[in-house]
Amino acid sequence: MATSRLPAFALFPIATWRDQVLPDEWVACLDAWLALIDSHLTVSDADFSAISTKDESLQAFLVSFIREVALGGVGVLGSSASAKRLLKECLALTTRLLQSSSPPSALAQWEFLADVSRVYGKKKVATLLDGLSAASRGSLDTSLASLKKFLIINLDAGLDGGDLKGIEERLERVNDLINAAPFVAEFFLAGSDFVDGLISCYKITNPPLRRALIATTYLCLVGLAEGHKMSALTDQLYSLKAAADAHKAGPLNVNDSLVPELVTSTPLLQRLQRKLEESNNAPSRAKSVLTELGAFKKPGGGMSKPKRLIKRKIDKGKGLAQYDEAQAQQEMHIHRMSQISQVQDLFPDLGTGFIAKLLDEYADNTEEVIAHLLDDSLPPHLQTANRTEDLAPHNPPSQPPTKTTKPTFPRRSSLAPRPTPPLQHSNPASEPNSDSDSDLALLTSTRLQLGKRPGDATTLLADRSAAPNKAAILSALAAFDSDDDERDDTYDAADVGGTVDGSTADEILPEGTEAVLFRTWMATPGVFARDQETRKARGRAALRAETGMTDEGIEGWAVMLGRNPASKRRLMARYGEWSGEQVQLGSTRLGGCEAEEGGE
Incomplete structure (x- = not known):
């Protein structure tokens, strides 16, 4: 077959040119490219090696076609049947060229294969990459070696002369190839220079490049696991752990470490754990280092963009009450955009x-x-x-519900204003358990009397029915601490260590009962012991009979007295040695007056 029998290919146009082509003309262009590709695919192997592999226009078309589709997506071809068929035929032609004994050098480069991986995906490209001829594999290794050298030099240089923009563009492009070919991941992770460069560059670079560094590191490690290179994978994981430990111990910011962000924002640990469980020759130390890397996870999640503030319309309560369907849909839309x-x-x-x-x-x-x-x-x-x-x-929705249409009632927003619930008034004295808070509330509670109370002052003072709880007030004053804003649990039953009758705290003890308890406590404190022998003793029985209190009430009164020095001083002053009587009046005149009177 002569070369002149196959016409040359036209380059695939860029976006600005494609926009100027009419739809019918565009379909005609697709059909023309399909006819030429079919001509190359139907020739014999000998003619294919002699004609197709040496056709430079064919190579230029494939490179331009794959590049434009990789940049703009398959939607740039349109939705016609010719577009879908052209996409399929180009992959078949590329596969035949790269698997031939003399492949075109322009196609056996990492840039072209990375674009092919992005356009067709991992599953379809796997067949192409696994069947590369020796010549194609050699050209690819040469181009990858040049790329790796460029990346290591610029990653190590960083801000000191490194091409950060070039690093970002190359990593984002080659990541598709690393994802599709485990042997490419193994090539990049051979040695420690590349990983060390990724870690060092992450400390001082910008957020877009950091995302590219994390994606490259993740894909390389997963590629080793998919290629069943478990020993090399374990070595790289130990290198990452050592780098994370060194960064944590150093003076640098914790957010500038690659490893915590890697294990937080990517499913690396889960993927590797699943691969290790599926593998039969996985070393045991690999599982231990995965557990150690899990300790570097950041609390709260990974790299998510901050949510934009949405200005919501305030419902002032005017007009008919309607369910805000637009607001409910907007909240769902915001949640979806965050994901x-x-x-x-x-x-x-x-x-x-x-x-x-x-x-x-x-x-x-x-x-x-x-x-x-x-x-x-x-x-x-x-x-x-x-x-x-x-x-x-x-x-x-632009149309509100009318009288004839029944409106729908979606879920209301949790931020919608709601009426304030009524205040719940309670009487602290009626609560079953009395503590310092309820006692303090009792101190501040008052009753409002409208008009003049009946009776004179003597009658009101003699009436003890409305008098405040003296024992509760004294207990609250003794336990109140103005510097402490938390609840005082000193007299809780759990802290006292036994069962205390809390009802006595709210009861008014008669003066005679209080005096008997205190004087007995001063004379024989053993009577208030909390054991069965003391409760059966004659002294306790006499005290119960005299005061009319239970064993729990007597023992609780003694416990509270021992813990309350202020109450003890009050009772000492009232029922102590002094009986309250004054049998002798001392002289009140000033000194020196006696001499003056005698002189007169």
Whole structure:
């Protein structure tokens, strides 16, 4: 077959040129490219090696076609049947070229294969990469070696002369190839220079480059696990742990360490744990280092964009009460956009509409969506979907419900204003358990009397029915601490160590009973012991008969007295040695007056 029998290919146009082509003309262009590709695919192997592999226009078309589709997504081809067929035929032609004995050098480069991996996904490209001929594999290794050298030099240089923008662009592009080919991940992680460069550059770089560094590190480690290189994987995990320990012990900011962000924002530990469980030759030390790396996880999640503040319309309560359906939908929309932003942090080329379809497919599970994207294990209907599709704008309903239509009642917002519940008034003296708080409330509680009370002052003072609880007031005053704003649990039953009759705290002890208790306590404190022998003794029986109190009340009174020095001093002053009588009056005149009187 002569070369002149196959026409040359035209380059695939860029976006600005494609926009100027009419739809019918565009379909005609697709059909023309399909006819030329079919011509190359139907020739014999000998003619293919002699003609197709040496056709520079064919190589230029494939490079331009794959690049434009990788940048804009499969939607740039349109929705016609010719577009879908062209996408399929280009992969078949690329596979035949790269698996031939004399492949074109322009196609056996990491840039082209990375674009192919992005366009067709991991599963379809795996067949192509696994069947690369020796010549294609050699050209690919040469291009990868040049890329690795560039990355190591610039990663180590960092801000001191390093091409940070070039690093970011190359890493984002080669990550698709690393994801599709485990042998590429093994190539980059051979030795420690590349990983050391990723760790050192992460400390001083910008957030977009940090995301690329994390994605590259994650894909390389998962690639080692998928390639069953467990020994090399374990060595790299130990290197990461050592770097994280050194960073934690140093003076640098904890947020500038790659390892905590790696294990927090990516499902690395879960993926590797699953791979180790599936592998038969996994070393035991690999599982231990995974557990140690799990200790570096940050509390609260990974790299998520801050939520934008949404100005909500304040409901002033005017007009008819209607359920705000637009607000409920808006809150759901905000939640979905937060999930979409988390996925876009690792996959900035994906459109919001495509990510929304993924979230619908996997029940709003963000981690599962990221895992399926990294594995390229999406369902067929999502594999062929437009990955750059944007989410449709949210339009709230414009027509309010009328009298003839029955409005729907969605879930109300938790931020919607609600009426304040009425205040609950309670009488602290009626509570079953009295503590310092209830006693203090009793001190401040008053009763409002409208008009003049009946009776004179003597009658009111003699009436003890409305008098405050003296024992409770004294107990509260003794226990109150103005510097302490927390509840005092000194006299709780659990802290006293036994059962105390709390009812006595709210009862008014007669003066005679209080005097008997205190004087008995001063004379024979053993009578108040809390044991069975003391309760059966004659002294306790006499005290019960004299005061009319139970054993629990007597013992509780003694416990509270021992813990309350102020109450003890009060009772000592009232019922102590002094009986309250004054049998002799002392002289009150000034000194020196006696001499003056005698002189007179």
